[in-house]
Amino acid sequence: MKKLFLIGFIAWVSFSCESEKGWQVTLHGTVGFPQANGVIKLEQLNVITEGKEQIIELNKDYTYSQKVRIEEPGYYRLNFYGTQFVDFIIDKSDIEVNVDGNDPNGFVEIKGSPDMDLVNKVQEITAENQQNPRMVELNDEFNKARALNDKARMEEIQEEYMAVYNQGIDKVAALLKEQGPSVAVINLLTASNFLDRDRYFDLY
Template identity: 30%
Template sequence: MTKHLGLLFTCALLVGACAKKEGVTISGTYENPEENQWVKIELIMDNQLTVIDSFQLAPSGVYSRTIKVTEPSFYRLNFYNRHVTNMILDKSDIQLVKDKNDPRNGYKVSGSIDMDYIYQLSTLKQDFEKQSQALNGEFMEARNNGNMAALEDIRSRFMKMKTANDKQIKSAIMKMDGSIAGILATSFIDEEAEFAFMDSLAQKYKKELPNSSYTKQLVDKVEAYRKLAIGSPAPEISLPNPEGKIVTLSSFKGKYVMIDFWAAWCRPCRMENPNVVRMYQAYNDKGFEILGVSLDRKKESWVEAIAQDQLTWAQVSDLKYFESEAAQIYQINSIPATYLIGPDGKIVAKNLRGPELEAKLKEIFG
């Protein structure tokens, strides 16, 4: 009896040795803390932020917070909306340290293999962007000089560089076994264009993290993409033209047709229109058609833009902005956006613009 009481007394004094810590501890030092202002730890789930903890910093800026984690999840530590650091919390305690490479003087996570994965991909992406900027300088110079051979060479080099970068990123993601970092990392690639990869990744996580909320999100996203994947039948569009006559996508079957989502108010769309006009004039006689789907709200603006930009192909709209029936079906979140549909009614390519559109049409029609 006495022996047991002594053991209990010892445990009461040495709680750290006898009690298991519940949760993950986040610690660090924040420079120049603000008095009477709250720091927030926020959960990122379903594209929403939920504050799960908030605290004020001492003048020293030193902090340590323990968060109960029921499953590996994405979080962020928000210092007064000035410095926001993304985190993955799983089992390991982490520290936030100064990020020497951040021009905004922010912080990064130390002690997390999950975040190390993300930083690895960030470096790959940054290197690719630097190389792209260098090529862009060459491109502008060649275009100003009218050097078509140089332009073609630069386009070819860019596509090879992009293909190599995408391959590196996909390879790295596939090696992130059991880490939800692999799900977050899909933001580093064109998810829709990489449907086959995304499908394989979803199957992988269904085996490795079958009960994760993030796996469910990934699987749901892939299933939504499947309906609009290259090779899938293009969903029907049936909308009125400016005269009120219903025009359907299926009426173009037997030809290559590009669905062009645009709007009079969309400056990038209007800037791209001269190139689309040029492509239509070059390939219409060979079997190329366009179905313009406007996301305008006002008919007057829509009709005026059609005349100004000399868009002579079929145009339709229900004037419902991004709530347009067609925009909802084709999951359009930004414009310009395009889908190229083959003679058999199946999706051939997505979001072709400028040189990429020209190259694809040249490949098809010669």
């Protein structure tokens, strides 16, 4: 009898430890235009296993707050009524996601996620880099040189273009180094091709 009790106790402890694996964060926010009888879902991306979907209830004041247990950092998606979808990264911090809720391209605001802040900053730097006035000028000059079949000038322009381009990419590399290992950093390094592996080998 004691042996059976001991086995049962060990099984209960193991189950309790398993159920408490990971950590808990709070996901909260406001929906500007909720849909009657609609459903808000939290989905874990890149997961095949069933049961990774949670239903989030909206309060009468159009706010929501949901405790989420995380076993490892990763990408998640908030599905607002099958109309508006918001992808973001959950790690150790609580996150606030505010949306319109009635428009696929509607208002979205994500607060409290260092990973998403990093992704947004990288996108901002790369956009500024692409819109650099000197790069626009060099592109025009290159087209003129190509029309004249001036290969020497084309090579000169390409070298200067890459030098200006790398100034912006150097900022991205420095930002990733400062951030340290994270889901966002790993994703940017593996899913993006704007960082030259040979030039920034110390990041890989």
